[in-house]
Amino acid sequence: MTDSSLSRLFNPQGIAIVGASSTPGKIGAMPVRLLLQHGYGGRIIPVNPRADAIAGLPALPGLDALDADVDLAILAVPAAHAAQALERARPGQVGAAVVFTSGFSETGAQGTAQQERLCAIARERGIRLLGPNCLGFMNVRRNVYATFSPAPANGIVAAGGIGMVSQSGAFGAYAYSMARERGLGLSHWISTGNEADIDVADCIEWLACDADTRVIMAYMEGCRDGAKLRRALAAARAAGKPVVVTKIGRTQAGAQAAASHTAALAGDDAVYDALFRQYGALRARTIEEFFNLGYALDTWKRPPQGRRLGIFTISGGVGALMADEAEDTGLALPEPAAEAQARLLERVPFASGRNPVDVTGQAVSEPGLLLATADDMLADGRYDALAVFLAAAGSSEALWPTFEAFARQMQARHPDVPLAISALFPPARRRELEQLGCLVFTDPSAAIRTIGAVAGLAAHTGSDVVDDAPTMPAAHTPPLLDAYNEVQAMALLRQAGLPASPCTLAADVDAAVCAVAELAATNGDAAPVVLKVVSPDITHKSDVGGVKLNIRGEAAVRQAYADIMAAVRQHRPDARIDGVLVAPMAPKGVECIAGVHCDPVFGPVVMFGLGGVFVEVLKDVSFRLAPFGRDEALAMIREIKGYALLQGARGAPPCDVDALADALAALSRFAHARRADFSSVEINPLLALPEGKGVVALDAVVIRGEGAAQTV
């Protein structure tokens, strides 16, 4: 599984620094100094034609002077010399190169050409490339400082289980400093810069296999290879390593800024959002959230296994504030067992035994009260996590033994209930609690939000992604048409396993009568039908008199047919007419819309929403990358704000949400399997019928792919 060329890069036995310098402040001086200072265990080889020795180490004039293979070369020379310097390496001799130098693709066409030349040289010599225009990387556990970031100079981070990768050097340096301030331990810190070869996805995939890494934190601005990123996120999930990701460009303003920064479109953010949801990566909107999530996943041995939260407080008011946040974040607040509540009220008559459980300020004067009450609360396994608020009492050294004993005992007695404490502890005390495995937050709401975010992880088991499951062997695929009218589109969807309304194209009036008779044989004589003109030239059929509803009996069919033809010929004498579509009248249901479009990076993406104002005014839609299974489809349906309408709002019966999910999953399999043939599908309306009655597609538009669909 592990990419050994990346292992050579990130865990090098020897490092050559091209452009090494002994002048402090020069970018070629930084890695030499850091490697020496922090006791890197491998060989350090300065390369500089104008020096015999750097920092006491003998220097070589160029990579061609190496006497043995070296895993890593750091390039700290101007852009004009970088390719030349690399060119001097013999094929197979250098495993990987980190290129600090800027002045490549980020500067325009000339720089892009230079970058391509650098890549070609590296490829020819079998050298993997990190950068150019990057701050390099650090392997914190093995003291590999292949970086010129000034961040370690202000203090180094602890070694730990977080693998951190950032496309942006500035973000990366800030994140490094934040990790240090917050006491998070890193396994690796990587900046990818221009990503000429190795990108964030490569790093995520490698970290997923790295034994030192338990949690992956990634910052990205865009992605050029969607399939690789999916593979990387799938690998992390398969390895049970949570991924926290920040991607810029959530909004129009942000996307514009990102585009002007990366000189490339950041891509459709909604698709990234779908991707992260689908693969269980936690998307952080802010740097603070990024760290709160990384902190929780790193500190807790395992995240909460469900969404049942206990709130335990010495302030009723702040308990309510926390309950507000819990509801916002979708956490449930079940009550403790009646016995536990009664026991608390015996101990403290003015306490509140429900959830939030408020033991009141009494906890400060009775040392045993906290533990006894929390013990009772957790006795019967009804909570997946516990959030505790200790108010200002956390700052009191006199009370520290009480709180320390509480945290220690809770961890020992209830190891399956992750614990987050909110209080103002002095930094040293905070670290002690963290070492016990507790989270500590100053802001109780941040504690709740963080629990809400990581509690979602347990639900993502990964069983739902069906990446390599085309529904239909190629041999059974009917021959492709150049274009599909709505009847053909519906037939195509029916073949794909979607419940499309049984419509028929009737080329003349007798065929229409015949089609109606056939429908009557299935649906019963009394069932009315609809007739619609079918023409590649007419989009808005009603506007030209091309639709007749509620037709019953042969005479009425003939009359309707004649009326339609007359009206259409009058309004649009030039229109080509394929005939009329004959279909049963739609039953009562909730109108939904399902669609597929082809994202240039990620391939086919399925969209779901409710009809009418929901899609058109409120943009209330959800997305998932094809293909996916029923569980993911259910998540996608529940995600929209108008979901209540499917649950039976306004006195209507609840809709058949399971059938709707099956239809979306089928659509996603079709979109994936036929991604080379079709660039878009829109089913509008997709009618959701009452529970047990299924769904039915009433109309569809299918657009052939014109080379747009890539094999993803």
Added chain:
Amino acid sequence: MTDSSLSRLFNPQGIAIVGASSTPGKIGAMPVRLLLQHGYGGRIIPVNPRADAIAGLPALPGLDALDADVDLAILAVPAAHAAQALERARPGQVGAAVVFTSGFSETGAQGTAQQERLCAIARERGIRLLGPNCLGFMNVRRNVYATFSPAPANGIVAAGGIGMVSQSGAFGAYAYSMARERGLGLSHWISTGNEADIDVADCIEWLACDADTRVIMAYMEGCRDGAKLRRALAAARAAGKPVVVTKIGRTQAGAQAAASHTAALAGDDAVYDALFRQYGALRARTIEEFFNLGYALDTWKRPPQGRRLGIFTISGGVGALMADEAEDTGLALPEPAAEAQARLLERVPFASGRNPVDVTGQAVSEPGLLLATADDMLADGRYDALAVFLAAAGSSEALWPTFEAFARQMQARHPDVPLAISALFPPARRRELEQLGCLVFTDPSAAIRTIGAVAGLAAHTGSDVVDDAPTMPAAHTPPLLDAYNEVQAMALLRQAGLPASPCTLAADVDAAVCAVAELAATNGDAAPVVLKVVSPDITHKSDVGGVKLNIRGEAAVRQAYADIMAAVRQHRPDARIDGVLVAPMAPKGVECIAGVHCDPVFGPVVMFGLGGVFVEVLKDVSFRLAPFGRDEALAMIREIKGYALLQGARGAPPCDVDALADALAALSRFAHARRADFSSVEINPLLALPEGKGVVALDAVVIRGEGAAQTV
């Protein structure tokens, strides 16, 4: 304006401590020790019948032994003795009492009775009461420590311009500690506890007049006197003192928790939310937001005067992250002048001159670059605030002189553009920048969110509230009916200045014909009408055949009348029938709903929303307390998520939003002026017509107040 009895309380010249103790840890020992330790300048009089002296001060046996008037008595005795102790004061002798003691109304009926007795005794003696069951208060500038909170023992806060008041002692103590940690300066810190007399609103109103206070931060759980709270918020606004408020119970879970904590309903949170919006109080959802807002308002001499934000960064990626947050929070990001952009690109060819302006890491090597670029950017007054991100460079002591000079010069040259810097400065450096008037945030998104929140303040001028403006002199009010049918309801609204559809009640067929003729005279002969049965017993008129649409001409009117009567008699032979309503057919427009209900604390509240799924499924409504003017009505309209529909979504023309606002303002004036007479109004639909065509109320239900409406 200032309540002098509260001034005596919060700025006492002498303090008697009843229950004073020399045993450390006792609640009666705390204030004595704190007052002495921090050098309170007034007289300190311990009261304790069992001691001659406390902490070196002579003690009195009871308040009756006082030789002179005293402004403040602190009661630190058990609940059973509190009333007794106060009873010993002679009328007029003690100005106010702070009652620490718990065991009053928070404990049930017996405690409530005790609390009432305490109040009566205080009232008889002209003593204002803070508490009981509170942590007391501090006047930080004058070293008044009338508290037993342990928070000051861990370090005292700086004196400053923030007046802080909290209903909850635990929240208050935590907030005190947070203020200390974040370096915020307080004028007063007040906890109100059970609020037997003085409540949070009293304190806000007093702080609004207090010369030492510039910003008010309030935490509340509920409010019993809505009019007082409105008056307090209005006073703060009139004094130009921003109010930051946290109120628990935003969600159902939070409201439940709050109710079980305060043993009283927290009230309808949507109404509080409306109140805060209306009076320009900034509502904070979390403790962190509470402090970010207080911090910004305290540090900046004046908040941004508009919503145009400049983002200035050394990292393009984080700039985009900040742009994302700016769009979320509704800040605009105008581009700098073309000249400023060109000048930056001359200096740093790979920079980005648009907004976010990214000077790149080059800023670190060129000390003058930051200032020169920011100067250019702000030269022509197109920004209301500037947010700067300096990445990890903030931790560098070598770069400190550059950053310090930048901040100092920016403040000097652009005093009207408040500056927020995001970086990881060491605490001492952060404080230096704050003393220059800059905000400093670790999280750049928090900086943007905070700017977004406080930038709203400038828009709230207070000119819009028309508290004392009943529309109609009592003399002109027509006599009240016991109940109103829809025709009478519409007439009532028409009198109130609302554009109600001109409907008439016709008692028989001839009257109906006559009414149609009258309408024809106004609307033109060809305009069709609608006929609806009017009966106090029939709600769903269509279900009983009681509605006929699109009627033209006398014959059709007679036929429709006869059909309606026949159908209604068949379906509901027992129904009382008042006649038929005759109205013009409704024009095309967007269906809205406007309503009024009477909140038990705040009086009449106006609701606005769009018809259909918007109200019924999405609960997409906004509220305001009556009465209000057009600007507030416009804000209320823009607040709903479906606002796009009124702007002309889906190819429809934009609606007459101004007329809609006028109608809501008129409704609010009616609701306020007639609050004693009517308990609820619902106008459904209120039809918004295309721009310039106004709005029209098509149907209304008005419910008489049955003693429910209070005079607010």
